[in-house]
């Protein structure tokens with residue numbers, strides 16, 4: 001069975017981290033987020049198709065150097081095709097029923113159970129569902145007791161929401177779903193293809209996942225997922241190799257070769273490899289990119305510092321994204337992910 005992993009997005013909401021790195025390679029507890037996903041694949045998945053575009057070389061290099069015991073195909077789109085277009089573009093590698101997975105979700109979904117659910121329902125398409133309180137920010141599934149989905153309502157007012165369940169970003173699909181998708185254009189699976197399948201087949205189902213689910217779309221959710229996994233694993237901090245820590249760190253993850261000077265305090269921070277944090281620095285709820293230098297007496301809160309940035313002594317920042325280098329050519333200045341432009 002094949003699994004298409006959608007990993008071609010620009011990750012605009014995770015700027016400036018995604019100016020230098022593919023979103024799916026951003027580390028979570030020092031391991032690329034896509035690897036957390038690959039570790040949840042059941043053994044019947046023997047082939048992984050990576051639907052890539054932006055920063056495809058980084059992704060290809062990573063998978064050339066690391067073996068996950070499954071065949072890996074790097075499927076490079078000529079241009080961003082969206083979630084549907086990227087799935088269609090992988091058609092030549094699909095032999096039958098297959099999975100499509102967003103690479104930016106950390107969750108406790110049991111894919112084996114979801115495939116079983118799909119087969120038992122004789123579904124054409126099944127999607128994972130997750131309950132939320134803030135329904136008005138999402139596409140909400142109109143889901144029946146038996147799991148059948150009869151429609152979606154985009155960003156409903158709470159009183160108009162057909163349920164509390166939203167699309168949780170994992171799909172089990174029959175091969176014929178590919179016939180619904182046009183070749184070579186930007187297509188949203190969620191907004192264009194799923195409604196059509198519901199209308200035509202009435203065999204569209206939702207699998208409610210239990211446990212936890214986090215969409216790593218924003219800097220805040222990126223920090224929160226670290227905090228969540230640290231607490232879940234009952235560890236106070238996570239540290240790579242060769243670190244020199246003279247300060248105190250709490251609910252924090254630091255990469256390899258990181259130095260943290262005397263009297264510095266880190267609380268809910270994510271610090272990438274080779275960062276140098278000076279003395280008497282306070283970092284709270286921030287991400288510090290690779291090779292960054294944060295000089296003494298700085299106080300940084302609720303902020304993200306892109307790779308290779310150097311901050312001078314006494315830098316005070318709150319709610320800032322720091323990037324002083326050129327923006328990569330072709331990087332969009334707005335979110336394009338699932339947004340359809342016709």
Ligand code: GTP
Pocket residue numbers: 006007008009010011012013014023024051052053077079080081082083086101102103104217334335336337338
């Ligand atoms: P934002 O720009 O911050 O919205 O992030 P994104 O580009 O990752 O978009 P979004 O979060 O909507 O994407 C959901 C999933 O689909 C992620 O795993 C993306 O990598 C992937 N994705 C989005 N657009 C494309 C695309 O055009 N091609 C491919 N191959 N994957 C995509």
